[in-house]
Amino acid sequence: MEKEKEEKRYKSGLLRSLRPYKFNLERYTYTLHRITGVILILYLIAHVFEIYHLALGPVAWQQTMALLSSLGIWEKIGLWIIAGSALYHGANGLRLILNEAFGMLLGKPVLPEYPYTPTSLSRNQKIAIYTIVVIVVALWIWAGIYLLWGLGII
Amino acid sequence: MPSKYSLLKESWNMILMYALALIMIFVLTFHLLLVSPLTGKTFDQVLTYSYVLHNLTYYRIVFGLLLYAAVIHGLNGLRVVLIEWLHVKRFQWIINMIIVMLMAFLLALGTYTLIAI
Numbered sequence: 001m002e003k004e005k006e007e008k009r010y011k012s013g014l015l016r017s018l019r020p021y022k023f024n025l026e027r028y029t030y031t032l033h034r035i036t037g038v039i040l041i042l043y044l045i046a047h048v049f050e051i052y053h054l055a056l057g058p059v060a061w062q063q064t065m066a067l068l069s070s071l072g073i074w075e076k077i078g079l080w081i082i083a084g085s086a087l088y089h090g091a092n093g094l095r096l097i098l099n100e101a102f103g104m105l106l107g108k109p110v111l112p113e114y115p116y117t118p119t120s121l122s123r124n125q126k127i128a129i130y131t132i133v134v135i136v137v138a139l140w141i142w143a144g145i146y147l148l149w150g151l152g153i154i
Numbered sequence: 155m156p157s158k159y160s161l162l163k164e165s166w167n168m169i170l171m172y173a174l175a176l177i178m179i180f181v182l183t184f185h186l187l188l189v190s191p192l193t194g195k196t197f198d199q200v201l202t203y204s205y206v207l208h209n210l211t212y213y214r215i216v217f218g219l220l221l222y223a224a225v226i227h228g229l230n231g232l233r234v235v236l237i238e239w240l241h242v243k244r245f246q247w248i249i250n251m252i253i254v255m256l257m258a259f260l261l262a263l264g265t266y267t268l269i270a271i
Contacts, residue, residue: 034235041228045256048221048264054210055270058203065201090182093175101172146191 026121029129033092036085043082076147083143084136091132099125167230174227181220184213210271221264229257 020031053064068075098104099120107122187193188209189200199205210217233253237246 037228037231038235041232044224044228045260048225048260048267051206051210052263052267054203054206055267061203061206086182086186090179094179097172097175100168147197 024118024121025126025129026118029092029095033089033096036089039082039085040089043085080140080144080147083147084140087136087139087143088132091136095128095132098128171227171230174223177219177223178227181216181223184216185220188213207271210268214268218265218268221268222261225257225260225264229253229260 020028023031050064050068053060071078095105099106105122105124105128107119107124110119189197193200195205230253233249236249240249
């Protein structure tokens with residue numbers, strides 16, 4: 001009986017962790033960091049296989065490229081999602097390194113007082129997060145233009 | 155209660171993740187620049203056999219560094235995500251084993267590609 005209860009609670013925990021309800025800004029960045037990380041590792045596995053075909057010669061490479069091209073617009077959309085994931089994961093990762101490894105952007109520690117606003121969500125931290133969002137969106141749009149229309153802005 | 159050695163191990167794990175992430179920021183930026191509009195080529199042109207082969211042979215060490223940093227950082231990250239999400243003790247060993255085997259396989263395949271070209 002106890003075990004059954006525990007199992008139910010455990011299952012609801014799994015589902016709730018995927019439901020973005022009442023998250024604060026930092027929790028959104030954390031969730032997005034994990035989602036983009038999983039997208040990137042799945043792509044990396046496929047990318048290592050793709051590049052392996054280079055070692056098999058030009059015919060194998062052309063066949064692989066033809067297979068990817070056969071996906072049409074979905075190939076480009078997929079690469080655009082991966083580009084966005086890489087941009088966000090990299091930029092947010094750099095912020096996390098500054099936070100966690102060097103203790104930057106966090107402000108001074110204070111006693112917990114109601115309504116318990118996390119000190120990690122200081123003004124500097126919010127500026128860093130919004131700056132990341134602006135830069136990533138701008139570069140993502142640029143990547144989209146390059147991928148979808150073959151136009152380089154620079 | 156984890157032992158002081160396991161805490162030490164986890165903190166070394168995070169230091170490894172940060173170090174590999176910093177390496178990747180530079181190396182991956184370099185990789186993306188090679189396929190970016192800054193090369194003056196269209197997206198299809200940067201995927202031709204001769205262009206990709208030239209880049210991979212000319213910058214073999216850089217791509218080797220990227221392969222090892224990305225595979226270790228990525229799969230270790232996936233391991234942490236899975237262990238934290240499915241926080242059941244008996245899954246940990248299975249997840250660790252699958253990740254280690256996948257890591258060895260991808261590193262072997264990538265290293266073979268870099269040597270064989």
